[in-house]
Amino acid sequence: MIGKIIAGSSFAGTVGYVIKEQSRILAAEGIPPPDIREMVQDFKDQTLLNPRIKNAVGHISLSFSPKDGMRITDALMLDIAKEYIQRMGITDTQYLLVRHLDQPHPHCHLVYNRVGNNGQTISDKNIKIRNAKVCRALTEKSGLHLAPGKESVRRERLREPDKTKYEIYDAIKTSLPKCGSWSDLELRLKERGISMRYKYCGSTTQKQGVLFSKNGFEFSGAKIDRQFSFSKLDRHFTYMQQQSQRRGTLAKGFHVAIGNYRSAYTGLFGNIGRSGNKGQADAGSINFGGNIGALPLPPNDSSVGLSAAQLQRKPGESPEEHIARITALLNTVAEAMAIAAMEQKRRLRERKTKMKL
Structure with a gap:
């Protein structure tokens, strides 16, 4: 199972996206389905309890391997998703869980309100790290297929900036075994239209970070993948x-x-x-x-x-x-x-x- 944190700016757009023709609502809390307008309004009403939160939209997709396609019934997907919600601390708040049926791999979308039922904040601190750990734990607990990380992501379905991020990931991954130094890596990436620059410690010449850019997008090494952070590449x-x-x-x-x-x-x-x-x-x-x-x-x-x-x-x-x-x-x-x-x-x-x- 892989969880993807998706940026959402409005409940109307997010709910409208997840509820489509080829979909099934698996669960809803605090927003009685199926009317989309009413659900969106319920989400919005609760955000008034904590107007300090600028973006209250929480959106995560949970995808399973096609190899587990026959096993992932609605009931099993719901059980796994509910445990995921608990482990991620998405509790005492509104949420909507929808299964999509338009792809060969089983997957569902979780939309939740970052403003809790009592006006508390549903934290998104270190959410990507927590998400990766919870997904792996639940995959192992359920005996599901362990996908080989980023290699299993379908590149043709990516949008920007993820599309460029994965292009850089693939380039570094294939180039690194042939590189014995930073200059080797920089030269090989340049041939693939990727540029590198370093972050320095204050006004010193001590390097403390590396950034990769392509197609007008720039990412730190750690944002592309933790194994590509400056310290790990330097080691x-x-x-x-x-x-x-x-x-x-x-x-x-x-x-x-x-x-x-x-x-x-x-x-x-x-x-x-x-x-x-x-x-x-x-x-x-x-x-x-x-x-x-x-x-x-x-x-x-x-x-x-x-x-x-x-x-x-x-x-x-x-x-x-x-x-x-x-x-x-x-x-x-x-x-x-x-x-x-x-x-x-x-x-x-x-x-x-x-x-x-």
């Missing part, structure tokens, strides 16, 4: 840069380990092809591709052991973990081969000394 780019530096360090260490290994291998086995090492069985090589190419493996009967299987990536091992592991392994084997080469030279010197004697 994302910091993490990406740290990962890039780490990958660079890993790559440098890996190439050094390859060089150490080749040098130690040559020192122990020489430059002769492995098939030319008499008395030693050929263990083959492993091809890393790129500018590294094939890496010779120690012969099977060598005191230094290294197999192609040891250098392969293990199941569940990330590329970074794989590089770090084989870098350490190659360095260990190179050290062992260097020691073996020194021992080999020592024995050779001893034999030569004995022969001279």
Whole structure:
């Protein structure tokens, strides 16, 4: 279930919109249906109890997934909507609940008076945050399909400014995985007709917010989606840069380990092809591709052991973990081969000394 907070400026326009040909009134409180004029007048009369509220019109649509279409009877929709009303604090006031039948997905519209029955204010503070939490809780409680957030919104039915807001959302969502910095994101969004600017802390150069604009509309990152707030995007780019530096360090260490290994291998086995090492069985090589190419493996009967299987990536091992592991392994084997080469030279010197004697 998804709740959408809709701006309404008059009860006449809002009630006139929700009661249409393909609709059913599920519930009404303090405004006896079905006469639209009388309901609108009842709404207006109650607003006189608190003239300080400039806009007393409350309007929320509750939409359910088409996958739950067969389950969402009028009775179930009414039960869920009434619990939604209670959890949102829309109590002791007039309201109208109407189910629309003109779309493939079940949905209803809640129109309520922000001036309560006793003149109290029905608060709209943090209403979008509260709405998201209540919708998710009721969806899980009722065992309904959990829609994947903004991806499930039908773009073709959006009006401005939501249409532009979702265009910016989609652009950031698709561009972000390819961006490693703010400048990368700015460049990619510019190609899609979206401009960026920053908000600063007072008169300092410290950035504290980001705004995106297109088609004459401008939104803060958090208004487009909470994951696109300045602080969260900044953390994302910091993490990406740290990962890039780490990958660079890993790559440098890996190439050094390859060089150490080749040098130690040559020192122990020489430059002769492995098939030319008499008395030693050929263990083959492993091809890393790129500018590294094939890496010779120690012969099977060598005191230094290294197999192609040891250098392969293990199941569940990330590329970074794989590089770090084989870098350490190659360095260990190179050290062992260097020691073996020194021992080999020592024995050779001893034999030569004995022969001279």
